[in-house]
Amino acid sequence: MALELVILQxxxxxxxxxxxxxxxxxxxxxxxxxxxxxxxxxxxxxLGAYVTYLTATLxxxxxxxxxxxxxxxxxxxxxxxxxAFGYALERGFIRWFYNRPLDxxxxxxxxxxxxQQTYRSIFGAQEVSVPLASWLxxxxxxxxxxxxxxxxxxxxxxxxxxxxxxxxLLYRTRWGLSVRAVMQNRxxxxxxxxxxxxxxxxxxxxxxxxxxxxxxxxTMIGSTNPGTGQLYIVDSFIVVVxxxxxxxxxxxxxxxxxxxxxxxxxxxxxxxxxxVSILLLVILVLYLRPxxxxxxxxxx
Amino acid sequence: xxxxxRRNFVKAGGALAGTAAVGAIPKAAFAQQTVKLGLLxxxxxxxxxxxxxxxxxxxxxxxxxxxxxxxxxxxxVPVIEDGASENPVFAEKARKLLQRDKVAAIIxxxxxxxxxxxxxxxxxxxxxxYYPTYYEGQEQDKHVIYPSQEATQSVIAAIEWxxxxxxxxxxxxxxxxxxxxxxxxxxxxxxxxxxxxxxxEEYAPLGHTEFSSIITKIRAAKPDCIYSTVVGGSNVAxxxxxxxxxxxxxxxxxxxxxxSENEIDGIGKDNAVGYYACMGYFQSLKNPVNERFIKAFHxxxxxxxxxxxxxxxxxxxxxxxxxxxxxAGSFDVDKVIAASAGLEIDAPExxxxxxxKNHHVWKKVRVGRARADGQFDIVWESPSLIEPNPFPNL
Numbered sequence: 243m244a245l246e247l248v249i250l251q252x253x254x255x256x257x258x259x260x261x262x263x264x265x266x267x268x269x270x271x272x273x274x275x276x277x278x279x280x281x282x283x284x285x286x287x288x289l290g291a292y293v294t295y296l297t298a299t300l301x302x303x304x305x306x307x308x309x310x311x312x313x314x315x316x317x318x319x320x321x322x323x324x325x326a327f328g329y330a331l332e333r334g335f336i337r338w339f340y341n342r343p344l345d346x347x348x349x350x351x352x353x354x355x356x357x358q359q360t361y362r363s364i365f366g367a368q369e370v371s372v373p374l375a376s377w378l379x380x381x382x383x384x385x386x387x388x389x390x391x392x393x394x395x396x397x398x399x400x401x402x403x404x405x406x407x408x409x410x411l412l413y414r415t416r417w418g419l420s421v422r423a424v425m426q427n428r429x430x431x432x433x434x435x436x437x438x439x440x441x442x443x444x445x446x447x448x449x450x451x452x453x454x455x456x457x458x459x460x461t462m463i464g465s466t467n468p469g470t471g472q473l474y475i476v477d478s479f480i481v482v483v484x485x486x487x488x489x490x491x492x493x494x495x496x497x498x499x500x501x502x503x504x505x506x507x508x509x510x511x512x513x514x515x516x517x518v519s520i521l522l523l524v525i526l527v528l529y530l531r532p533x534x535x536x537x538x539x540x541x542x
Numbered sequence: 543x544x545x546x547x548r549r550n551f552v553k554a555g556g557a558l559a560g561t562a563a564v565g566a567i568p569k570a571a572f573a574q575q576t577v578k579l580g581l582l583x584x585x586x587x588x589x590x591x592x593x594x595x596x597x598x599x600x601x602x603x604x605x606x607x608x609x610x611x612x613x614x615x616x617x618x619v620p621v622i623e624d625g626a627s628e629n630p631v632f633a634e635k636a637r638k639l640l641q642r643d644k645v646a647a648i649i650x651x652x653x654x655x656x657x658x659x660x661x662x663x664x665x666x667x668x669x670x671x672y673y674p675t676y677y678e679g680q681e682q683d684k685h686v687i688y689p690s691q692e693a694t695q696s697v698i699a700a701i702e703w704x705x706x707x708x709x710x711x712x713x714x715x716x717x718x719x720x721x722x723x724x725x726x727x728x729x730x731x732x733x734x735x736x737x738x739x740x741x742x743e744e745y746a747p748l749g750h751t752e753f754s755s756i757i758t759k760i761r762a763a764k765p766d767c768i769y770s771t772v773v774g775g776s777n778v779a780x781x782x783x784x785x786x787x788x789x790x791x792x793x794x795x796x797x798x799x800x801x802s803e804n805e806i807d808g809i810g811k812d813n814a815v816g817y818y819a820c821m822g823y824f825q826s827l828k829n830p831v832n833e834r835f836i837k838a839f840h841x842x843x844x845x846x847x848x849x850x851x852x853x854x855x856x857x858x859x860x861x862x863x864x865x866x867x868x869x870a871g872s873f874d875v876d877k878v879i880a881a882s883a884g885l886e887i888d889a890p891e892x893x894x895x896x897x898x899k900n901h902h903v904w905k906k907v908r909v910g911r912a913r914a915d916g917q918f919d920i921v922w923e924s925p926s927l928i929e930p931n932p933f934p935n936l
Contacts, residue, residue, distance in 0.1 A: 247762055254754035261752070359586060367590035369778060369808025379812075381788045387761075391786035394754075463786075464751040465778030465808060469588040473749050473775065508755035513746040514718045516755075 246387040251509055257394040259501035260401035263494055264459060265474050266481040267408060268452030270493040274482055275425045276445055278336060279347050282354035283478065284471025286450050288361060289327060290320035290457025291466040295370045302373070310375045313458075317400070320458035321451045328450020332443045340442075354471065361468035372461035393462040400459060404452065405494070411448075412490070421445050425488075484524050486534030496535055500524075577616040577873060579604065579860070580623065580639035582650030582660070587627025591774070593652040595804060596674060596856040597622060598843050600649055603860035606838065613864045614871070621645055629659035636660040640667035646873045649674060649859045652852070654720065657686070670875045672859035675852045676799070676822070678724035679932035685875070687882055688902045689862055689894070690855040691822045694931045696799045697725045699907045700820035701732045701769065703922050708795045709766025710738035715756060715780070718745035722771035725799060727936050729769055741765045746772065751779040757787045768796040777805060781813045791816015791912065802850030803916060811916040823854040823891035824910045824918045832890035848916060858889045862896065895927060902930030 265287070272280050280286075297316035301309050335353070339346040378396055381389035412418035423431040424441045432438045457470070464470070485496030500520060507516035527535065581600050584593040604618045612618060621643045623635040632651065639645045640663060647670040651657040654677050664671055664685040671686045679692035704712070712733055716722025726743060733740055741763040744756045753776075760768065772780045777800070784790070797818035803825050806814045825836065825848060835857065839849060862885065867873055870881035886895040895904040904927040910918025 247758060250758050250761070251755070254758060257754060258752055362586060362590060367585075367594045368804070369591065369775065371808055371810035373810065373812070374782075379786065381786060389788045391783070391788075393786050460751075463779060463782055465775035467591055467775055467808065469591070470775065472588075473751055504752075505755050508752075509758060512718075512744060513750060513756065517747050 246385075249384075249388055251505055253390055253394075255502040255505040257391075257398060258505055259498045260398045261460070261463070262477060262481050262497040262501050264397070264401045264404065264452075264456040266478040266493055266497060267405065267490070268449040268456065269478045270449075270482050270485070270490055271408075271452065272446060272449035273479070274487045274489065274493065275421070276442070276449070277343075277487075278340075278446065279343055279350065280336070280449075281347060281350040281475065282357060282471075283449075283453055284473070284475035285354045285357035285361075286324050286328065286453035286471070287457030287460065287474055288357070288466070288468065288471040290324050290454030291372070291461050291470055292361060292365060292370070292457075293320040293323045293454065294458040294461050295365075295372045295466060298373055309373070310377055313375050313378070317455055317458045320454040322454075324454025324457075325447045325451035328453075329443055329447035331450065332446035336446060337439070337442065358468045358471070365468070367468065369465050369467040372466055374462055378462065397459055397462070400455075404455060408448075408452070408490070417444075480521075480524055484527065484534055486531075486536040489534070489536040492534060492536030499535075575616045576619045577613060578619050578621050578643055578645040579863070580621050580636075580643065580645035580648035580650065582623045582625055582632065582635055582639060582648050583652060584627040584656075585622075585624040589625075589627040589652055589656075591808075592804065592852070593625075593627075595847075595850075595853055596652065598847075599839070599849070599853040599857040600860055602839055602842055603857045605842070607860065607864055613867050614873075616873075618860075625650070625656055629656050632656040633659040633663055636663040636669070636671075637667070640664070640669040646670075646867070647672065647863050647875070647878070649856060649863070651675070654678065654681075657681075661685070668875055670863075670878060672863060674855035674859045676855075678721045679934070680724065682900050682902075682932055684879070686901060687859075687862065687879075687896065688930075688932075689859050689896075690852065690903075691905060691907060691928075692902055692930055692932045693721070693725050693728055693799075694934050695905065695928045696820045696822070696907050697728045698732050699924055699928065700797055700799055700909065701729050702736065703820070703909050704767040704769070704795065704797055705733070705736040705738050707922075710736065711741050711764075711766045712738055713741050713760050713763055713765035713768045714743040714771075715760075715768060716745050716771035717748050717750070717773045717776055719748055721773070721800075725771045726769075728934060731936070746776060746780075748776070749774065750776050753780045753783045754787075757783060757789070760789065761787070766795060768794065770796055770798040771800055772798070773800050775808075777801060778809045778813075781809045781817070785813050797909070801912075802852065803848040803918070804850035804853070806912060806916045807848055811912075811914060814912040814916075815914050816912060818909055818911050818921075819918060820907060820909050821851040822905050822907050823851045824908055824920055825849045826910070826917045826920060827891065827908075829890070829892060831888050831892075835890040854890050858887070858891075858894065861887055861889070893927065897930050900930060900932055902932055904929055 269283050272278050294316040297319050301312040378393045381391050383389050420436045420441050424438050428438055481497045485492035504520050507519050581597050583597050584590045604620050608617050625632040649672040651673050652675050657673050673688050676690045714726045799820050801819045865885055865887050866878045866882040870877040882896045883898045906924045908920050909922040910920050
């Protein structure tokens with residue numbers, strides 16, 4: 243019995259880890275690499291969630307026989323929609339705020355309010371219900387007493403794929419090299435012939451698209467309403483800051499640390515106290531290491 | 543004699559026309575007196591989720607009353623204000639409704655925090671508020687009527703029903719704020735009185751979406767019944783994750799005092815099937831008043847809309863106010879409040895009666911089990927009206 247509980251709790255920790263990672267990887271790129279404090283990042287997740295809802299509705303009406311695989315299409319649509327929205331956002335809005343962090347903070351906060359009310363006007367204030375494909379509803383019975391929910395296994399798998407893709411894109415392609423170059427030294431990259439405006443726009447769009455994927459996947463475990471984004475934004479920022487801004491590996495390790503300690507603490511004490519303890523831990527670490535757990539060493 | 547200029551001609555003509563017009567509309571306009579009723583709910587912001595639909599039910603009641611001749615010959619004019627999910631805005635709008643619009647009464651608020659924010663304005667302007675939401679009790683304001691169930695009415699009935707029908711070991715789960723904590727404070731002595739056991743009591747922060755640890759604890763404790771007071775978006779996450787963990791409505795008894803048909807809409811019908819709720823009203827109630835109410839609501843707002851307990855209480859609020867005004871023979875707030883004591887109306891949920899002293903209502907409560915279509919099968923109904931007791935000995 244005790245062993246089963248430990249295994250279940252470990253799995254809960256891993257599941258939460260992938261959820262936090264998926265949630266914060268987009269932000270790690272936008273905030274970590276680009277230095278843009280995007281308070282509307284949560285609303286981009288909500289956009290992904292609503293696109294998923296629309297896709298599900300579309301499949302229900304037009305292709306009910308394919309309902310089982312709609313989630314794959316929905317994740318793709320969510321990515322494309324938020325990618326496009328992010329691109330437009332960077333070109334039309336964010337780029338006027340580079341190097342003005344306080345203004346960015348206020349402007350994107352305003353944007354997040356506008357987006358929330360837009361969702362409310364379009365989709366209504368009520369939560370929308372996103373159906374779950376039937377093959378994702380059950381649990382995998384490993385042994386008596388250990389049941390692993392399939393939708394969480396799916397999220398674990400998808401997160402691994404997304405991380406590999408992001409890693410490949412940033413560290414194994416020429417485009418990724420340009421991104422990293424621009425983020426390290428904009429003027430020099432420009433001098434070397436890189437179109438820094440284009441890189442900015444695409445990087446921001448990529449971060450947004452990842453938020454869309456996260457939002458799409460979270461419809462499986464959480465609620466979808468106009469305020470959904472607000473639930474995730476704080477946790478995302480904590481993960482990114484704790485891990486050390488500008489370090490993707492740091493984000494991953496920080497998500498892992500926070501997830502495992504949160505599930506363990508939640509098991510040992512009440513949910514609210516667990517949250518308090520996690521925040522205290524974060525404060526303590528940031529006090530000792532102001533740049534986060536893993537700060538990249540760069541010449542500024 | 544002044545010359546007949548164009549200006550004078552127009553003046554004279556206008557005066558003549560004016561007199562004629564006044565003469566022509568003698569009765570219709572003046573006999574049709576009006577009275578203003580404030581509707582104060584969040585139409586934007588996070589709480590709009592649960593609260594915005596209350597306004598629809600209130601508008602329907604007003605329309606029906608107006609069509610039937612109004613209140614003492616006065617047509618009701620609704621003044622709708624948006625509390626925007628922010629308590630200071632609620633206070634400000636309440637003040638505006640009372641002082642500037644001079645409304646005869648306000649029907650409004652959803653969260654207890656917004657109600658508390660409105661109280662000073664009510665007391666200052668000697669206003670009257672109908673608060674149409676189930677809540678934790680612990681309040682009895684001179685200027686407020688509470689037409690929904692306070693915590694003891696639903697919690698004690700729910701626990702007694704579960705202990706009788708489903709088993710005596712309980713696991714209590716709630717969001718971390720006053721309503722769940724008060725409900726559980728009422729639940730625990732009730733469970734003890736019935737010879738039951740509390741195997742666990744867990745609170746998740748408001749808005750929490752990760753219930754895996756709590757679910758592991760529930761698995762380990764193996765309770766006969768879960769009593770849930772998880773609210774809002776957390777509920778969606780909680781039900782989805784319980785189901786994914788294999789603790790669905792077939793295998794596990796779970797009863798909530800905060801999930802009505804409206805919440806099921808967002809939780810997803812598949813995720814809620816088989817779980818129980820304890821409410822004063824369910825849409826599936828069979829009686830002529832309810833059937834008429836549902837038909838009128840669907841005709842006005844569309845047949846796909848569901849009606850939950852708070853919406854019905856919002857609807858009742860307008861009728862309670864009308865009945866009190868007619869009994870008092872006056873719109874005066876003090877007289878209306880005095881006339882409210884002991885007042886009885888036939889609501890969609892059946893007969894309800896305002897308590898002689900404490901401003902809450904005597905009402906029946908029911909336990910329903912969620913069906914696949916998002917409605918509830920009523921499995922139990924209290925045999926008689928239950929007395930409201932906002933200040934239980936805890």
